Amino acid sequence: MKKTRRFISGLSALALAAAIAPMSAFADTPVSPDPDNMPNPKPGTAPTLVEFSVDPTYTVTIPATVTLADNGSGIYTNSGTLTAENVKLDEGKEIVVTLTSASKFNMQTSASATYKLPYTAEGAFGKLTDKEAGGIVAKFATSTTVQNTPVTFTTDETPKYAGTFTDPVVFTIKVGDIVTAPADG
Amino acid sequence: MKKSRFIAGFSAMALAISAMSISAFAAPEPTKIDQTTPEPKQGQAVITTTIEPTYIVTIPADTKVAFNALDTDFGTIELTKARLDPGKVVRVHLDSDYKLKNKADESRTIRYDIVSTDDVGTTGSLKNFDAQLEFEGDDCPLTIKITQDDWNAAYAGEYSDTVTFNVQYTDAAPKA
Numbered sequence: 001m002k003k004t005r006r007f008i009s010g011l012s013a014l015a016l017a018a019a020i021a022p023m024s025a026f027a028d029t030p031v032s033p034d035p036d037n038m039p040n041p042k043p044g045t046a047p048t049l050v051e052f053s054v055d056p057t058y059t060v061t062i063p064a065t066v067t068l069a070d071n072g073s074g075i076y077t078n079s080g081t082l083t084a085e086n087v088k089l090d091e092g093k094e095i096v097v098t099l100t101s102a103s104k105f106n107m108q109t110s111a112s113a114t115y116k117l118p119y120t121a122e123g124a125f126g127k128l129t130d131k132e133a134g135g136i137v138a139k140f141a142t143s144t145t146v147q148n149t150p151v152t153f154t155t156d157e158t159p160k161y162a163g164t165f166t167d168p169v170v171f172t173i174k175v176g177d178i179v180t181a182p183a184d185g
Numbered sequence: 186m187k188k189s190r191f192i193a194g195f196s197a198m199a200l201a202i203s204a205m206s207i208s209a210f211a212a213p214e215p216t217k218i219d220q221t222t223p224e225p226k227q228g229q230a231v232i233t234t235t236i237e238p239t240y241i242v243t244i245p246a247d248t249k250v251a252f253n254a255l256d257t258d259f260g261t262i263e264l265t266k267a268r269l270d271p272g273k274v275v276r277v278h279l280d281s282d283y284k285l286k287n288k289a290d291e292s293r294t295i296r297y298d299i300v301s302t303d304d305v306g307t308t309g310s311l312k313n314f315d316a317q318l319e320f321e322g323d324d325c326p327l328t329i330k331i332t333q334d335d336w337n338a339a340y341a342g343e344y345s346d347t348v349t350f351n352v353q354y355t356d357a358a359p360k361a
Contacts (some may be wrong), residue, residue: 057220062228064213069234076234107232113271119232153232160320162238162270166231173218173226 058087058095060140062171066153068119074158076119082171084140084147094141094178099123099151100134100170107155107165117165118156124149137171141178240267240275242318244350250285250297250329253336259299259327262350264318269354277316277325278351285344295339298330299348317358 034042063080071077082097089095099121105128106116121128123137138149159165216228245260262277269275279299287293301316302308302325316325 055220059217059219060228062216062218063230064215065231065233067233067235076236080230107234109271115271117234155234159236159268162236162268162273164233164235166233168229168231171216171228171230173222173228 054088056089056093056175058089058140058175059085060095060097060173061085066151068153068155075155076159077152077154079150079152082138082149082151084138084143084149087140087143087147089142089175092178093175094139096136096174096176097123097138097140097149098134098172098174099128099137100172101131101167102170103167104131105167105169107167109161109163109165115161117159119153119167120156121169122152122154236268238269238273238354240269240354241265242275242277242350242352244277245327248329250331253333255331255333255336257329257331259329261324261326262301262316262318263322263324265321267318267321267323269319272357273319273354274357275318276353276355277318278353279311279315280349280351281346283312283346285346287340287342287344289342290340293340293342295331295344296335297346299327300330301325301327319357 029046029048061083063082066078066080068076068078084095087095101121103116105121106118108116120131121134121137123135124139125136128135128137137151140147140149213231216230218226218228241264243261243263243265245262248257248259250257264275267275281299283297283299284294285297299311300309301311307314307317311327318325
């Protein structure tokens with residue numbers, strides 16, 4: 001009888017606690033001392049999950065125009081800078097920037113022009129030799145400091161004609177797993 | 186003649202520079218891509234360069250014609266340090282009445298002609314066509330021609346004439 005009364009009391013306490021619990025998706029867990037060991041109850045415990053999320057953030061700035069100039073040898077060259085700020089990524093992730101050109105890195109004075117002035121792009125990992133596919137020109141890791149990577153564009157030959165030559169290129173930004181180059185040897 | 190050659194080249198360049206100033210416009214802004222940018226996260230940049238047209242046209246120096254010479258080498262019109270806009274050429278027109286005039290009596294003359302073949306393959310008297318030069322190294326060798334009959338009809342004395350070379354930067358003539 002006594003055990004039944006204690007059980008009923010405990011059940012009632014739980015029911016009462018449930019009734020006054022806040023209406024939320026993550027209800028509080030009531031913790032009661034062990035009633036079977038009164039007056040020296042074992043401490044009651046219950047796990048509480050503490051969690052928060054930090055969304056990845058970053059800003060990558062791409063130059064609008066890179067204007068090449070004669071280096072004195074009849075070759076035209078100049079650099080534009082990719083800038084990454086406030087980069088905070090998941091562990092093991094990095095920003096990868098690739099560069100492509102629909103014309104395969106050829107400048108022209110107009111869409112109908114016959115003559116094409118070839119040029120080469122060079123980023124943090126050397127010259128892009130596959131002009132059809134382009135390639136990676138920069139990578140940015142999580143950092144509180146501003147990161148800058150220059151990309152240099154250089155004509156492959158002395159221009160045959162005068163005029164204003166242009167070519168639009170596309171920088172593509174992706175967040176991917178950090179790739180570690182295999183050790184030499 | 187040298188002076189007219191230099192001015193023609195400079196005027197073409199000055200015209201190109203002033204045309205560039207008129208077409209100036211506000212520079213486009215850099216592209217900023219962040220975590221909220223929709224996929225694909227891409228930004229475009231324009232790679233550009235402006236190359237001004239340049240050229241030097243070399244014209245022949247004064248030439249002496251030997252008595253009774255039917256053909257006399259008159260040097261070469263040559264294009265050097267040339268980089269022209271696509272579709273443009275340097276056209277050289279010769280201004281002359283094609284008569285050597287006697288210094289003692291200018292009414293006494295010897296007729297002559299200047300013939301050549303330019304780099305687009307036009308051959309003949311430069312009375313009838315203008316030399317057309319397009320690329321570095323293009324040239325137009327010139328020959329002074331005087332017929333034997335004209336020599337036979339000539340009075341004694343010293344004769345001379347001035348040929349003016351007019352250089353123009355212009356559109357290429359349509360190809361036949």
